[in-house]
């Protein structure tokens with residue numbers, strides 16, 4: 001950053017930058033104090049994370065990309081003679097162009113035969129279900145919305161220094177067959193699907209769906225392990241009352257999840273809770289069950305790094321794995337209009353991305369993004385935020401060597 005000071009207090013700089021950026025009147029005039037631009041001669045640019053990230057790219061392989069190019073030519077036929085770039089096929093296959101192709105998540109391979117899902121490190125599972133919404137519906141279109149806008153992402157992240165295509169395998173298993181008129185049958189379907197993927201060894205990554213699915217997703221995993229599961233939950237809402245409108249709705253997942261024998265409420269950490277949409281019965285339940293609520297005020301006061309440490313401490317204390325539940329409405333509603341119960345005062349995008357990465361670095365047994373409602377969205381920005389949460393978490397797991405770590409808790413599996 002350039003800093004302007006008067007000539008009397010600093011050394012004289014005579015760089016051409018100084019001359020070029022200085023107003024001409026100041027150069028010519030002798031009565032006005034002359035402004036000069038003061039640089040940082042002692043700053044070493046290798047201290048910049050930008051410098052480190054730029055150099056880290058050189059360490060990443062290209063072999064998966066080369067395989068993909070070859071495959072695209074085989075399946076999509078070589079491109080026409082007039083093309084100079086001979087890697088371009090006639091029919092669009094693989095990642096490019098970003099505006100073309102069949103939209104799986106991040107253009108990952110669609111695994112139609114779900115019995116093959118165990119061949120991958122992580123699997124995207126769509127859960128198109130909004131039967132649990134108590135105000136705006138539309139999250140049944142969340143998986144489609146997130147898949148569509150995920151097309152504009154590459155698998156490489158410069159800041160984290162990872163290339164998902166090179167360093168892990170991701171697939172998209174499509175959607176769970178949900179039953180719109182019956183939330184209990186829908187829960188059963190979801191638990192079966194998530195349990196199947198988890199048991200296979202692939203990391204379940206859920207595109208919701210309203211937050212009622214949080215009970216069914218956690219149950220799907222809890223049934224496949226003898227170990228204890230903690231939950232890190234980002235939300236503006238507590239979601240832990242027993243019933244809402246006489247049913248188990250999107251306000252209730254943690255009441256029922258923490259009734260499971262290996263999902264203790266004391267390992268439930270709820271971050272970002274606040275505003276005027278938190279029912280009193282939920283707070284009574286949180287108090288009774290001794291969950292850990294970190295309010296937005298706590299986030300402001302303690303700072304992001306400390307909040308992440310506290311969340312990890314409580315979620316992992318006596319637990320063997322942690323489920324990550326990200327409600328998009330934990331982000332300030334100005335950034336995520338496409339959601340069921342918008343509430344001002346939540347996280348800024350940069351804050352939530354930092355926190356998601358900071359809690360994921362210890363590993364997770366799965367994650368879900370819930371409450372993305374494309375019919376209320378604008379320019380796909382809410383869906384994009386949901387996608388970003390997922391790719392940032394995947395990138396973090398890769399960077400910290402935690403991809404696949406969840407396999408150790410699968411019942412009957414040694415590693």
Ligand SMILES: [Mn+2]
Nearest residue numbers: 235237327329
């Ligand atoms: Mn919420």
